Amino acid sequence: MLHPLIADPHATRHVLKKFKLRAVKGLGQNFLINADIVRRIVDAAEISAGDEVLEIGPGIGTLTQGLLEAGAHVTAVELDKKLPAVLRETLAGYKNFRLVEGDILKVDVAALMPKPFKVAANLPYYITTQILLTLLEKKLPLTKIVTMIQREVADRMTASPGSKIYGALSIAVQLRSEPRIAFDVPPESFLPPPEVTSAVVVCDVRRPPFELVDEDFFVKVVRAAFSQRRKTLLNSLASAGFEREKILASDIDCTRRAETLSLSEFARLANFLHACR
Numbered sequence: 001m002l003h004p005l006i007a008d009p010h011a012t013r014h015v016l017k018k019f020k021l022r023a024v025k026g027l028g029q030n031f032l033i034n035a036d037i038v039r040r041i042v043d044a045a046e047i048s049a050g051d052e053v054l055e056i057g058p059g060i061g062t063l064t065q066g067l068l069e070a071g072a073h074v075t076a077v078e079l080d081k082k083l084p085a086v087l088r089e090t091l092a093g094y095k096n097f098r099l100v101e102g103d104i105l106k107v108d109v110a111a112l113m114p115k116p117f118k119v120a121a122n123l124p125y126y127i128t129t130q131i132l133l134t135l136l137e138k139k140l141p142l143t144k145i146v147t148m149i150q151r152e153v154a155d156r157m158t159a160s161p162g163s164k165i166y167g168a169l170s171i172a173v174q175l176r177s178e179p180r181i182a183f184d185v186p187p188e189s190f191l192p193p194p195e196v197t198s199a200v201v202v203c204d205v206r207r208p209p210f211e212l213v214d215e216d217f218f219v220k221v222v223r224a225a226f227s228q229r230r231k232t233l234l235n236s237l238a239s240a241g242f243e244r245e246k247i248l249a250s251d252i253d254c255t256r257r258a259e260t261l262s263l264s265e266f267a268r269l270a271n272f273l274h275a276c277r
């Protein structure tokens with residue numbers, strides 16, 4: 001069966017008109033209309049025939065079609081109740097497509113995706129970081145995440161120690177993956193165009209590169225350290241309730257600011273403070 005291409009401005013307008021739909025701003029709906037970008041996302045995801053892929057927010061099926069054409073088995077979670085009827089038509093005939101109606105932050109991803117899988121998505125921007133952190137923290141059999149997000153968030157995810165934008169998000173993402181920015185995407189590639197430049201980020205998911213005695217405690221230390229960026233580690237941790245003597249007893253120089261600590265230094269500090277409790 002030959003399928004018409006959805007990633008095209010005329011085809012997208014036609015589908016929206018036919019189903020009497022408008023992009024809903026509150027659901028972060030900016031539909032991709034550029035076939036080249038779809039191809040580059042699919043390439044970045046290194047899809048092989050039979051790969052299990054979770055897509056978040058298939059919309060009218062634009063990226064989904066690219067993934068299916070590459071041979072992926074796609075499970076897509078969509079919140080907008082008006083879109084299943086559209087997807088049934090735009091993706092009619094594709095066998096390896098499964099639609100789950102619901103909120104990605106509420107569905108049981110572990111039950112849906114029991115085998116190793118990749119995530120590919122043009123994410124709704126109002127919940128980008130929540131979605132990424134939830135996926136990374138759940139310890140799923142997830143191998144790769146390829147997502148379109150705001151360039152500004154992509155920069156924070158990939159920031160290195162010493163940079164002004166290095167913070168709790170950089171650490172949370174880099175703890176469980178190796179993220180890199182694959183390419184930028186201009187607003188004209190979407191209908192309607194978003195107000196910001198977008199970027200496609202690839203995260204190769206892996207286990208934390210060092211031992212963490214207690215991951216939740218590590219997250220608490222990182223959050224506390226960055227809660228007052230301009231203060232020294234000693235002062236920000238002490239204001240968050242950690243004891244000064246214990247902070248001073250660690251082998252990390254606590255006159256430094258949080259933004260100068262590498263991931264492994266944070267791990268050392270958190271493991272030490274945990275042992276002192």
Ligand code: SAM
Pocket residue numbers: 027028029030031032056057058059060061062063064077078079080102103104105121122123124125127
């Ligand atoms: N994948 C399509 C594309 O590339 O054209 C649409 C991407 S659009 C930026 C984001 C999609 O996520 C929309 O279809 C929107 O309805 C859906 N969405 C928004 N919030 C969601 C949520 N909490 N769970 C699942 N899907 C959601």
